[in-house]
Amino acid sequence: MSKGAVTREAILDTASSLARSVGLGGITIGTLASRAELSKSGLYAHFKSKESLQVQVLEHTRARFVAQVVAPALTAPRGEARIRALFENWLAWDQQPGGCLFVAASSELDDQPGPVRERLVRDQQDWLDSIAEVFRTGVSEGQFSGSPEQFAFELDGVMLSHHMSSRLLADGLSVERARVAFEALLDRARV
Amino acid sequence: MSKGAVTREAILDTASSLARSVGLGGITIGTLASRAELSKSGLYAHFKSKESLQVQVLEHTRARFVAQVVAPALTAPRGEARIRALFENWLAWDQQPGGCLFVAASSELDDQPGPVRERLVRDQQDWLDSIAEVFRTGVSEGQFSGSPEQFAFELDGVMLSHHMSSRLLADGLSVERARVAFEALLDRARV
Numbered sequence: 315m316s317k318g319a320v321t322r323e324a325i326l327d328t329a330s331s332l333a334r335s336v337g338l339g340g341i342t343i344g345t346l347a348s349r350a351e352l353s354k355s356g357l358y359a360h361f362k363s364k365e366s367l368q369v370q371v372l373e374h375t376r377a378r379f380v381a382q383v384v385a386p387a388l389t390a391p392r393g394e395a396r397i398r399a400l401f402e403n404w405l406a407w408d409q410q411p412g413g414c415l416f417v418a419a420s421s422e423l424d425d426q427p428g429p430v431r432e433r434l435v436r437d438q439q440d441w442l443d444s445i446a447e448v449f450r451t452g453v454s455e456g457q458f459s460g461s462p463e464q465f466a467f468e469l470d471g472v473m474l475s476h477h478m479s480s481r482l483l484a485d486g487l488s489v490e491r492a493r494v495a496f497e498a499l500l501d502r503a504r505v
Numbered sequence: 506m507s508k509g510a511v512t513r514e515a516i517l518d519t520a521s522s523l524a525r526s527v528g529l530g531g532i533t534i535g536t537l538a539s540r541a542e543l544s545k546s547g548l549y550a551h552f553k554s555k556e557s558l559q560v561q562v563l564e565h566t567r568a569r570f571v572a573q574v575v576a577p578a579l580t581a582p583r584g585e586a587r588i589r590a591l592f593e594n595w596l597a598w599d600q601q602p603g604g605c606l607f608v609a610a611s612s613e614l615d616d617q618p619g620p621v622r623e624r625l626v627r628d629q630q631d632w633l634d635s636i637a638e639v640f641r642t643g644v645s646e647g648q649f650s651g652s653p654e655q656f657a658f659e660l661d662g663v664m665l666s667h668h669m670s671s672r673l674l675a676d677g678l679s680v681e682r683a684r685v686a687f688e689a690l691l692d693r694a695r696v
Binding site: 334335336337339412413417418420421422423424425431434435438439442463464467468470471472473474475476477478479481482483487488491492494495498502 | 525526527528530603604608609611612613614615616617622625626629630633654655658659661662663664665666667668669670672673674678679682683685686689693
């Protein structure tokens with residue numbers, strides 16, 4: 315990577331971390347300049363506008379999500395092992411400081427039309443499709459039956475409930491409850 | 506109610522509606538003054554500070570939530586009929602413009618310590634307790650078995666997934682998926 319690309323990645327890491335605690339809407343060229351100790355004019359040169367910055371934060375976070383959650387799961391055997399890996403990778407992802415940015419951004423942006431929301435909608439749809447696709451490998455291996463989209467809807471619900479219980483309520487039983495819910499989903503899916 | 510109390514309720518209705526679209530953090534004496542066409546000094550007299558305003562918006566919304574979601578469900582027969590009523594009342598509640606404020610506030614405030622977050626934590630805990638309590642009436646009627654807290658965790662997940670799918674993704678199948686998930690939870694709970 316060029317020096318400019320390295321700087322840009324480092325700034326986007328800082329911005330992604332800031333967004334996880336204050337929300338994507340809290341990420342402006344100004345707040346980021348003071349956090350990253352960079353000049354506002356330098357940040358404008360990299361990111362042009364607040365909206366473009368927020369879209370790039372989502373794209374950057376999505377690349378990390380794919381690398382940490384989705385891609386490693388795809389190396390597990392098709393079907394149950396792969397869906398377990400996807401779930402466990404997501405639990406680890408949500409334990410980073412501030413939790414999963416996509417969960418927070420979903421309620422933040424659902425009433426804010428524009429390019430940032432459009433980017434997020436595609437990301438969320440791709441995530442649900444990824445879960446459904448991994449479920450489908452279990453169907454074609456003869457392990458699972460049922461609707462992959464219904465499974466994705468319900469597994470996402472388990473993750474959202476865990477995010478809320480562990481982060482807002484600091485419920486120490488949350489991970490255990492999420493795993494019990496996950497096993498019940500698998501039991502129902504098994505042929 | 507006194508004239509002052511009527512005015513206060515009307516202002517809190519407006520504030521609650523505004524918070525559902527822009528977030529609780531977007532509710533300041535200033536934004537509310539321009540939306541409600543009231544003077545900032547008049548609003549200060551009612552609400553003292555931004556933080557106190559946000560806490561009162563949560564308290565006001567909680568009272569509406571209890572009146573529209575929880576209280577009517579308690580008139581249904583104990584057990585399955587009551588848990589169905591609670592679920593359907595919540596679905597109707599989440600269909601109001603902007604959806605359920607508590608869902609949006611949960612991710613917004615999970616990293617923002619202070620009295621507003623503390624109020625929200627108590628509200629969310631009470632809501633999970635209400636679900637568990639209704640489930641328990643089904644256990645004592647001999648209809649259900651299993652952990653009421655686990656059921657509450659999972660039912661809340663179904664609701665959160667529906668909120669995201671219907672509001673962010675505008676998925677027309679979301680209500681149907683939520684009902685399928687709810688029936689599966691009941692099937693598992695049945696003795």
